[in-house]
Amino acid sequence: MELSKEFIQNLRQEYKAARLNEEDVLAHPLSQFEKWFKEAIEAQLFEPNVMTLATADLNAKPHARIVLLKGFDVEGFTFFTNYLSHKGQQILNNPQACLVFFWADLERQVRIEGNIIKIDSIESDSYFNTRPRLSQLGAHASPQSNVIVSRDVLEDNLKHLSAQYDNLEIPRPIHWGGYKLIPNLIEFWQGRESRLHDRIVYEQVDGKWEISRLAP
Numbered sequence: 001m002e003l004s005k006e007f008i009q010n011l012r013q014e015y016k017a018a019r020l021n022e023e024d025v026l027a028h029p030l031s032q033f034e035k036w037f038k039e040a041i042e043a044q045l046f047e048p049n050v051m052t053l054a055t056a057d058l059n060a061k062p063h064a065r066i067v068l069l070k071g072f073d074v075e076g077f078t079f080f081t082n083y084l085s086h087k088g089q090q091i092l093n094n095p096q097a098c099l100v101f102f103w104a105d106l107e108r109q110v111r112i113e114g115n116i117i118k119i120d121s122i123e124s125d126s127y128f129n130t131r132p133r134l135s136q137l138g139a140h141a142s143p144q145s146n147v148i149v150s151r152d153v154l155e156d157n158l159k160h161l162s163a164q165y166d167n168l169e170i171p172r173p174i175h176w177g178g179y180k181l182i183p184n185l186i187e188f189w190q191g192r193e194s195r196l197h198d199r200i201v202y203e204q205v206d207g208k209w210e211i212s213r214l215a216p
């Protein structure tokens with residue numbers, strides 16, 4: 001290894017950009033999320049809608065990957081993917097999942113836990129229709145999560161599909177669409193000095209959001 005253990009151990013930052021107090025947060029976690037998400041956009045972060053999605057398979061083995069947030073409302077957080085992918089199969093067997101945002105420049109993390117549902121096919125159609133043509137073709141061309149013998153498989157699929165849909169509207173593949181994570185817990189984490197970070201968590205109890213502070 002070229003990088004010494006000491007070098008890696010000495011990679012550290014002090015967090016002092018902001019603070020988060022119980023009395024400062026909004027009553028509904030989705031409103032608080034909207035506030036922080038707007039601030040992430042205003043700060044011109046690179047892809048502020050990038051989030052880690054963690055799911056678990058039938059053996060309770062966890063799996064995580066990045067997906068893009070494509071919408072949120074009082075109900076939950078929407079993303080789009082291939083329903084036949086590994087994550088799609090895991091969600092089918094176990095709808096419990098987590099999302100994590102890390103906005104490094106703002107020294108913030110948001111952690112979301114809940115259950116995933118498939119969104120309405122009309123909503124998936126309407127988002128699919130806004131995608132660039134090449135992304136639409138890509139959704140048809142890629143058997144997401146399957147082993148393929150080489151990249152040529154994708155390039156060949158794309159070539160055939162481009163010819164097939166030349167001058168035609170590209171329909172949404174039935175195996176591609178949106179999911180929505182309906183949260184039951186959302187934690188807002190703000191980095192602070194001396195690793196004494198602020199952690200404000202909203203948890204749904206009897207249909208109401210309860211707010212508490214966790215130790216860092």
Ligand SMILES: Cc1cc2nc3c(=O)[nH]c(=O)nc-3n(C[C@H](O)[C@H](O)[C@H](O)COP(=O)(O)O)c2cc1C
Binds near residue numbers: 050067079088145
């Ligand atoms: C920045 C970034 C954004 C991504 N956005 C998505 C997305 O919105 N939907 C998606 O299916 N995959 C997205 N991916 C790819 C996934 O991370 C992953 O490789 C893919 O969905 C297959 O995951 P699975 O095999 O666990 O199902 C993104 C990857 C990166 C790095």
